[in-house]
Amino acid sequence: MSFQPVVPIGGYAGWRFLERTMERQQEVFNQSTVMQRDLDYFAEKIGDVRTAEDLVGDYRLLKVALGAFGLQDDIGNKFFIRKILSEGTTADDALANKLADKSYFKLAEAFGFGELGLPNTRDEGFADTIAEAYRTRSFEIAVGEQNDDMRLALNLERELAPLAEGSSSGDAKWFSVMGSEPMRAVFDTAFGLPDSFAALDLDKQLEVYRDKAEAIFGDSELDQFADPEKREELVKLFLIRSEISSGFAGYSPAQTALTLLGG
CATH class of the missing domain: 1.10.3700.10 (AGR C 984p-like)
Structure with a gap:
């Protein structure tokens, strides 16, 4: 049987574990x-x-x-x-x-x-x-079989930086996020947007994305995510909100607020 990636826990703690061990895990997986x-x-x-x-x-x-x-x-x-x-x-x-x-x-x-x-x-x-590219994608899929949130986070790490660093217009970059199901899932969850949000007019969605980015990260442009620290903040927020929405550990509203503030 081929090697399966190890993701012992979910949430941001699980992500930190995966970051620390990923190089070795990928090496073994690729064999x-x-x-x-x-x-x-x-x-x-x-x-x-x-x-x-x-x-x-x-x-x-x-x-x-x-x-x-x-x-x-x-x-x-x-x-x-x-x-x-x-x-x-x-x-x-x-x-x-x-x-x-x-x-x-x-x-x-x-x-x-x-x-x-x-x-x-x-x-x-x-x-x-x-x-x-095939090795990278295959590893992400295998991670997703253990925890799909981790697959989405890995996909974001791979796709978001080159998009943010690219020469497209600010609006075009946000539209690219909307057109990528995995990236969209991360942003929608991190921004606390409902499933019905995707049914809105695209221009309205763009407005909301910009407003949310400004409110949470202090900048309405996607360019900011060329910064690894900003991407890490986004992944952290996504994983925490996803875990909370799944009812992890019975979070109360106060615990939710503390978790989002302090991680």
Whole structure:
């Protein structure tokens, strides 16, 4: 049986444990025979792939490709994935550009099937880049099987910093959060927003996100989360609120307030 990540407790204390042990846990997890076999196959075969049809037609290659972008649940949606890949990202009307979930855009962009010239599958280091992303995502999924809040926190750590540091406009960055189900789950929980919030008009959601960020963190811009300390504050608030909402330890209102203030 392959190694399963150890998350002995939930909440912020569990997160701190995972942070301290993650490097070693990932190292052991990556030694899985099944994973290494899949990645060896990918490295050997991906250079021969020229079209979206080639990739979608090979289950083992597609498994790694989708898994690297957190899209492993789409392994059976071959027509949809083929369309995403074959249309690429250059054309404004390409399907990847229309979807709120930008994971599909990143998949299509990485492989480059719909662009001029040859795809990226033969580029030096391509297989290694996809393999590293696959290992990271696979570890997050395995952690999620122990505690899904920890998976969401890991995803946030990986996705939020490059988004915050990017050159997009302030509003575009918040819209990217809205389009990412895992990041949105963290922000909505940390900000104390109800499930029905996602049904509001997008411009209204943007206004609320900015107001909440300003009230809690002192800044309405997503750029602030380029700072590791700010990201840690966000993760801490998310995990505490999530634990409280689950009825952990029978928190009273006073205990809730003290927990949020002092952690």
